[in-house]
Amino acid sequence: MSIRIGIFGYGNLGRGVECAIRHNPDMALAAVFTRRAPESVRILTEGVPVYSAKDIASHKEEIDVLILCGGSATDLPVQTPECARYFNVVDSFDTHARIPEHFANVDKAAKEGGHVGIISVGWDPGMFSLNRLYANAILTDGKDYTFWGKGVSQGHSDAVRRIAGVKDAKQYTIPVPEALEKVRAGEQPELTTRQKHTRECFVVPEEGADLARIEQEIKTMPNYFDEYDTTVHFISMEEFKRDHSAIPHGGFVIRSGRTGWENENQHVIEYSLKLDSNPEFTSSVIIAYARAAYRMAKEGNTGCKTVFDIPPAYLSAMDGEYLRSHML
Amino acid sequence: MSIRIGIFGYGNLGRGVECAIRHNPDMALAAVFTRRAPESVRILTEGVPVYSAKDIASHKEEIDVLILCGGSATDLPVQTPECARYFNVVDSFDTHARIPEHFANVDKAAKEGGHVGIISVGWDPGMFSLNRLYANAILTDGKDYTFWGKGVSQGHSDAVRRIAGVKDAKQYTIPVPEALEKVRAGEQPELTTRQKHTRECFVVPEEGADLARIEQEIKTMPNYFDEYDTTVHFISMEEFKRDHSAIPHGGFVIRSGRTGWENENQHVIEYSLKLDSNPEFTSSVIIAYARAAYRMAKEGNTGCKTVFDIPPAYLSAMDGEYLRSHML
Numbered sequence: 001m002s003i004r005i006g007i008f009g010y011g012n013l014g015r016g017v018e019c020a021i022r023h024n025p026d027m028a029l030a031a032v033f034t035r036r037a038p039e040s041v042r043i044l045t046e047g048v049p050v051y052s053a054k055d056i057a058s059h060k061e062e063i064d065v066l067i068l069c070g071g072s073a074t075d076l077p078v079q080t081p082e083c084a085r086y087f088n089v090v091d092s093f094d095t096h097a098r099i100p101e102h103f104a105n106v107d108k109a110a111k112e113g114g115h116v117g118i119i120s121v122g123w124d125p126g127m128f129s130l131n132r133l134y135a136n137a138i139l140t141d142g143k144d145y146t147f148w149g150k151g152v153s154q155g156h157s158d159a160v161r162r163i164a165g166v167k168d169a170k171q172y173t174i175p176v177p178e179a180l181e182k183v184r185a186g187e188q189p190e191l192t193t194r195q196k197h198t199r200e201c202f203v204v205p206e207e208g209a210d211l212a213r214i215e216q217e218i219k220t221m222p223n224y225f226d227e228y229d230t231t232v233h234f235i236s237m238e239e240f241k242r243d244h245s246a247i248p249h250g251g252f253v254i255r256s257g258r259t260g261w262e263n264e265n266q267h268v269i270e271y272s273l274k275l276d277s278n279p280e281f282t283s284s285v286i287i288a289y290a291r292a293a294y295r296m297a298k299e300g301n302t303g304c305k306t307v308f309d310i311p312p313a314y315l316s317a318m319d320g321e322y323l324r325s326h327m328l
Numbered sequence: 329m330s331i332r333i334g335i336f337g338y339g340n341l342g343r344g345v346e347c348a349i350r351h352n353p354d355m356a357l358a359a360v361f362t363r364r365a366p367e368s369v370r371i372l373t374e375g376v377p378v379y380s381a382k383d384i385a386s387h388k389e390e391i392d393v394l395i396l397c398g399g400s401a402t403d404l405p406v407q408t409p410e411c412a413r414y415f416n417v418v419d420s421f422d423t424h425a426r427i428p429e430h431f432a433n434v435d436k437a438a439k440e441g442g443h444v445g446i447i448s449v450g451w452d453p454g455m456f457s458l459n460r461l462y463a464n465a466i467l468t469d470g471k472d473y474t475f476w477g478k479g480v481s482q483g484h485s486d487a488v489r490r491i492a493g494v495k496d497a498k499q500y501t502i503p504v505p506e507a508l509e510k511v512r513a514g515e516q517p518e519l520t521t522r523q524k525h526t527r528e529c530f531v532v533p534e535e536g537a538d539l540a541r542i543e544q545e546i547k548t549m550p551n552y553f554d555e556y557d558t559t560v561h562f563i564s565m566e567e568f569k570r571d572h573s574a575i576p577h578g579g580f581v582i583r584s585g586r587t588g589w590e591n592e593n594q595h596v597i598e599y600s601l602k603l604d605s606n607p608e609f610t611s612s613v614i615i616a617y618a619r620a621a622y623r624m625a626k627e628g629n630t631g632c633k634t635v636f637d638i639p640p641a642y643l644s645a646m647d648g649e650y651l652r653s654h655m656l
Binding site: 016018019020022023024044096099100103120125127129130131132133134136137138139140141184186259260261265266267268269270271272273274275276277280281283284285288291306307308309310311312313315316317320321323324325327328 | 344346347348350351352372424427428431448453455457458459460461462464465466467468469512514587588589593594595596597598599600601602603604605608609611612613616619634635636637638639640641643644645648649651652653655656
């Protein structure tokens with residue numbers, strides 16, 4: 001019997017989860033929950049119901065694991081603990097600074113409800129976090145680096161779109177190649193924000209807008225752009241749609257460190273991702289962890305977990321014997 | 329109190345474990361066991377006893393985790409199960425084809441003895457295996473590639489040294505850059521053995537040896553060299569000692585795969601290692617898993633485990649709260 005997955009929130013991530021289920025034959029989409037009018041939401045999978053999020057608790061017997069696909073700013077801090085009372089849940093909460101608080105809330109609710117909740121699943125937090133942990137446990141004397149990109153930052157694109165005279169915009173975060181090379185060579189450089197990444201914006205201006213003013217507003221925007229070298233390109237809507245509709249991303253987690261009786265040897269561990277679609281990759285990670293949530297709940301586990309707590313074998317549809325003879 | 333580590337076998341790997349303990353303040357070397365005359369073995373750590381391997385069982389109260397540092401061909405298949413009766417053990421058994429059998433033997437002994445045994449720990453098997461598993465669980469529709477090097481293959485170096493007229497030799501395995509690039513670009517090429525790696529040998533010939541014959545014997549050696557493009561360099565002992573004393577290694581695990589409703593998006597996951605010292609890095613991985621063995625045993629676990637079974641957090645000296653706020 002398939003693991004019955006529910007999706008709460010049907011945006012880019014929800015649609016990504018739906019696609020990921022199609023790539024995992026041991027999973028089935030059981031229902032989609034939305035805060036919009038259910039009849040207005042068209043999903044890809046035939047024959048699967050779309051319900052109002054208001055009634056979610058009444059569907060608890062139909063779902064093995066519920067995937068929360070809302071945003072980290074306001075949705076998940078409320079939804080994940082609430083839903084953990086009724087369901088095993090997985091979310092991709094990514095506000096790093098608020099993880100301890102979110103963990104505590106989900107842990108309490110999941111324990112009270114007798115469920116498993118896995119939070120902050122994806123690639124960062126998620127696979128990048130795992131690689132930081134493994135690399136730190138192995139090379140205890142060393143230095144960590146995370147580079148993001150080349151890829152679309154949703155938050156920075158939104159910030160540019162809020163500027164007066166901007167019709168649409170996309171922002172790419174790009175690692176500085178020289179910095180990456182120094183880190184890879186094990187030089188353990190001290191790098192400023194500006195030395196690690198550059199930012200590139202593609203902006204569709206409204207007709208007659210003051211381009212110089214828009215460019216200036218972008219480049220000096222506090223927190224978002226002022227600490228970076230930023231390039232701004234003004235393009236037509238046609239060009240924008242043709243060349244900038246995708247949501248690629250990726251990045252690098254690198255740790256270099258020393259071993260030996262007198263620290264005489266150097267090592268570099270590097271993990272990197274090159275992703276055509278950020279939400280689809282994130283969803284694929286989430287679905288693997290949904291399998292883990294299902295299994296851990298079956299074994300009687302309850303409470304909040306992160307990727308740090310999950311034995312890797314729980315992610316795979318294959319059994320231990322297969323994994324040992326084919327992947328070890 | 330420190331985790332008390334025992335080392336069984338004091339070669340390159342045993343010495344690496346000794347060094348790794350020095351980089352982990354929650355660990356202490358308790359004893360070294362050797363099959364040689366104990367008084368003939370000089371170790372780096374002051375004040376730590378060297379015992380005869382014959383008496384190992386009598387020291388079981390002094391050791392929390394015993395690290396088996398022998399070879400996979402004949403030592404570990406016997407030693408790891410034997411020692412798992414008396415100790416929590418970690419080994420780096422790396423004969424991939426015999427892992428299921430070794431697992432069964434260690435599992436039986438460890439369960440009977442009430443201990444935890446973690447086998448096949450290192451980088452391949454070990455970190456590379458983990459990355460294969462994670463990447464396969466995420467990108468279910470894709471293709472795996474493992475490249476080794478640039479690095480010293482001990483087995484191939486030994487094979488060259490056995491040829492008549494060879495005084496000393498070192499063999500480097502080198503990934504073919506073009507193959508690596510194709511894989512990284514997500515092309516999912518079919519690659520023959522010859523297309524993936526080249527082999528480079530540095531040979532110190534005995535005086536008057538027939539160099540052409542040696543080169544021919546190397547290049548045509550079945551299993552070891554005949555399926556590869558091999559380069560042979562004859563050098564002096566002086567040059568050999570100056571330039572080829574280290575034991576570097578490394579490699580790449582890459583999986584590319586597709587997601588999306590119609591497989592429309594492509595992703596590449598890459599994990600790579602660049603190691604100055606193969607045995608010291610392997611030892612550093614082993615010591616992190618020794619911490620996990622200690623913790624799992626404390627919690628009442630018994631039996632054989634692999635890297636697939638260990639929650640990542642168990643490897644770190646930091647607690648869950650610290651890990652969540654600093655690495656997630």
